[in-house]
Amino acid sequence: MRVVIASCSVDYSGRLDAHLSRATRLIMVKADGSVLVHSDGGSYKPLNWMSPPARLAELEPDDDDREAGVVARWEVRAAKTEDRLVIRIFDVVSDSSVELGVDPGLTKDGVEAHLQELLAEQIEVLGSGYRLVRREHPTPIGPVDILARDAEGAAVAVEVKRVGGIDGVEQLTRYLDMLDRDPLLSPVQGVFAAQQIKPQARVLAQDRGIRCVVLDYDALRGMDDPSSRLF
Template structure:
């Protein structure tokens, strides 16, 4: 990656035209061939950019100013960067990035609840993760203390779409005589947070809602360390 801090003017021509007047900005030329123009504000989003693959041709204008012409061979788009003063110019080999590793996603919740199904309801035991149906897998299929089947849908944030999804699963599962020998398959909607509208809809359909404490499941949350 090449990082350049410079006073520059940027003009884009393509599907539309855009102009950035002279100011100090950060120019990023990445190994994948993209070029990004950043300011000191605006969070992560660049002011302008060219997506890969693109080439950067450095030259000098008629009046002696350094100019970058960034072009994409797949389009007629052009980014012209006029550099008035370069304050910093460095290149760095970042190597291969291992990618973002997220904590607390639905997959992790599913794994933890599969190991500890009784946290959802006393006496609940796991039958299978990713229980198949004709419209997709149910996150967890369990049995309660009486041997009745319980389908569990797991979300990070419980919203109406998740309740509708579990409802469709239950409609299919309750047509299977192998699952309903002792009674109807019941549903549990588990999430770290459940919106009030989703809770109302779930309870109206006989689906039990459970708010999951992710830290407690991981064993991080120590109740003895709490003041209240």
């Protein structure tokens, strides 16, 4: 990972246009190709970012930028769309890189881990004819919760959450991109499964062609029979 603190301005163009005026910010360049721009507020959320797969090019500033005091121009281009992130750097406070290695992944709480186990055992909850390939299927950026095949034999990657938010959809999107590079699996469908899925996460998932499935924990545990409910 490369971490840069610099005075910079940021312009994003593509599905939407956005501009950040010059200020001192934190720029993170991750090994998966993502680039994130943070301020000293707003909790964990970046001000702007480019999701992988993407390509970063460090360019010399043009005459207009040089006159404005720009010392470096970064262009980050998405691999599959026309989206582009341009970061103009005026002054670098610090610039460091470190190899983080392979992350072991998040240790999930009991409910989330149990949901994954139960869904793997009852994979046809996702659809008739589904069959389990394996749990914790490895990718270069960490394991996807479940890899399955649907009734037609197509590969399906499933990410399981207790409460499904935007971060979970982004995580599954990264896994799908990695899995799609395997000719034995491609094209890989995505399923985002959770006890509760937040509205924004559902919209983002649907926009990316990812199917959302709400899981009934009690029914999976055999403690509730949905067919016997009055409502």
